[in-house]
Amino acid sequence: MRVVVPYAAKSPKTRLEPVLTAAERSVFSRAMLADVLRTIVEAGHEPAVVTTAPLDLADLELPGEVATSTSVVVDDRSLTAAVNARLPTDERSDAGGSEDGNGDSNAVAVVMADLALASSSALEALFAAAADVAISPGRAGGTNALVVRHPAFRVDYHGASYLDHRVIASEVGASLETIDSFRLATDVDEPVDLVEVLVHGRETDRAPTCLREFGFELDVRDGRVAVSREESAATE
Template sequence: MDHMWQGCGAFQIKRYFVVMDTNGKEAGMPVVALIPFKPVNPKTRLSCVLEPGERESFARCMLADVIEAVSGAGCEPRIISTEPYACRGATVEVIPGGLNETLNALLAQAGAPVLIIMADIPLATPGAVSRLISTGRDMAIAPGRGGGTNAIYLSEGSSYRVDYYGASFLKHARIARERGLSCKVIDSFRLHTDVDEKEDLVELLIHGRGRSREYLESLGFTISIEKGRVGVVRKGVHG
């Protein structure tokens, strides 16, 4: 995920209460899913293969895939955007603030379950998200590559604070221990696979099912195999 947040703004978050039905399953209001998103000049590390406008369109396709996954799992998506952005299927709040400061202030107001999920994991599915939010623990974490954190579920948002960037997975696990929270680490390929680099497009073209893969294919991207190594090429583009 790009370093995209600066400063801090004002915001509100509604409380979503979850009750138990007679079978012990969660019922009532859906879990709110906070999805940080940068609509302007996103995914700069893909500049080697995508033009600025293409990067913006691709980022929006990945966001749409994530929204579909969380909605399919019964969550209510809420986009936390750095810029004004119209998005079908989700509420958008424009908060031009620092990522950690913004999310922690939102969590401090949340006395109910909250999901924080990144907008660049287009392989996410409703099943993978459902697994994350149904562990019965105080929290669950889906690690990203390189020590990052792609998704966190909190049974009570106000019980926790986030600390993204760097080896955030280790930091988030430590914060859970310090606060005495039971934590489940979710080993999920679909939640683990974020898209930042050209090489990451391989997994999307092989395993993707949604708009992100369709968009890449519409631009001429395809899988290539050279000397036993799998990569991506774009038809009509050299280098």
Template sequence: MRAVIPFKKSNAKSRLSALLTDKEREEFAMAMLSDVAATLVRSGCFDVVDVLSTSIIDLEGANIVLADSGLNEALNEYLGKMSSHSLDEPVLIIMADIPLVSVKNIRDITSCESDIAIAPGRMGGTNAIFIRDPSRFHVDYYGASFLKHIEIAQKDGLSVEVFDSFNLSTDVDEVADLAEVLLHGKGRAAGCLKKLGFALAENGGRVGVKRM
């Protein structure tokens, strides 16, 4: 079994630019990626952990595969190469911005018996997708990719399971998402935010973040 994480370091997390500089956003993106990759390795589920990266990066425990095409193109090429090389092993595609993911989450989603298991993100995205036979599936991210991936699977006669997980659904894109990392995170991403001076703060009865 293998796992693959698509990653873009340059201009990462642009919607956080109101609070973080370009360099800080890159540092935070790398911290989240490190959390995800480390969890995959600790799970013991995978023989191979690959990162499809648009640039050369240094990351312990994972292979860096350079990919200069878009997200869908890079991932579908990756799945296609698995098929062409007769690598008919299951694969987990997981996003780099879900630092709360746990070893249990990984073991549970890869234990699903269906052909496809999808962990949806908020607002219709796909944060992780487990594919038993990569030769029979292709991805279509952006927009309501969760629904698109269900439709692709059903058209190909594949069984689909929706994997419901708070940790896997919590992707970090907006400023408000930083509070979840500080509330629940114990890894490098949470440490990075604290190092940069972020702390929890009440805002109109809700929990937000402030920079000290």
């Protein structure tokens, strides 16, 4: 199965501007990307990063097997256009019947680069879904990860994409399954999401390590959980 990981390299994670500088947002977004790539490889697949601007894989300092399994291609179109250009078509189905030897060569998975909590078991559950289209929704109606096996299905990431994708699947006659995963539902967009990275990140993950190096820690006050940052830790 091809696993596409779209990455907005130019000015990543702008909604984290209240708590991270531009340089920090770039470092943090690449730490999340590295975690997502490693998790995809742990789930037994070879990720293809589709980036809006050139990206040097060496900068990601990926573990050996992850680095050798990962490819990078630049595509500066919109997310929707770049993904649709890589979804299954009848032609690919005709041409590539046995390329990966598991009968699933025409399936394409799309996994967002900011799913810092993604686990290999959650991805495996998504990848194993038998439906023509399988979606792990994000909060607020987003589509955080999906697998497409139907040649007529196309994505539209604008707005409530999870609901739109249900409609699109229905229109083209594709069966649809929703995969229920908190880890895949948690895309890291806003300052409040950093709490999830610190609560659920594993020791071997890069994203929580990155946040701790930036001086962030969990802050429990009045029963609410937030993140706080050492004053001296901010960098320009």
